Amino acid sequence: MVKGKVKGKAEERNQIALKMLQSNISIDAIAQFTGLTLKQIEKLQKAAVRIPKGIASKKSP
Template sequence: MEESVVYQEILREGLAKGKAEGLAKGKVEATNQIALNMLRSNMSPDLVAQLTGLTLKQIQKLQKISTKKPRTKKPQ
């Protein structure tokens, strides 16, 4: 019986940790997408950094992405 209680507690902790990590990853991805959209709208990197809280180094990485052509889907 005690093993079941311990197992349930470990399971709850694992689920909570996974949820927190997922939310954090989602926030990072959303911020990067917003910054990428700003760069594609010709906003200056300094302004994008100021508004998003990203570093200029992070902005420079996103600029490299924004200059690449988007992939097109093959017709089905």
């Protein structure tokens, strides 16, 4: 049960960090507010896949 809570909190911090990245908040500020390391934030940033709106719904010819 404790492992689940720890995993849930880590996922929540990651989601908050991703939202902060999307809002163009500096990595240093994100680290300060979330407790994540710069390396963790950079890894999240690289893993985040941004698909422009409309691309996923368009059918190819």
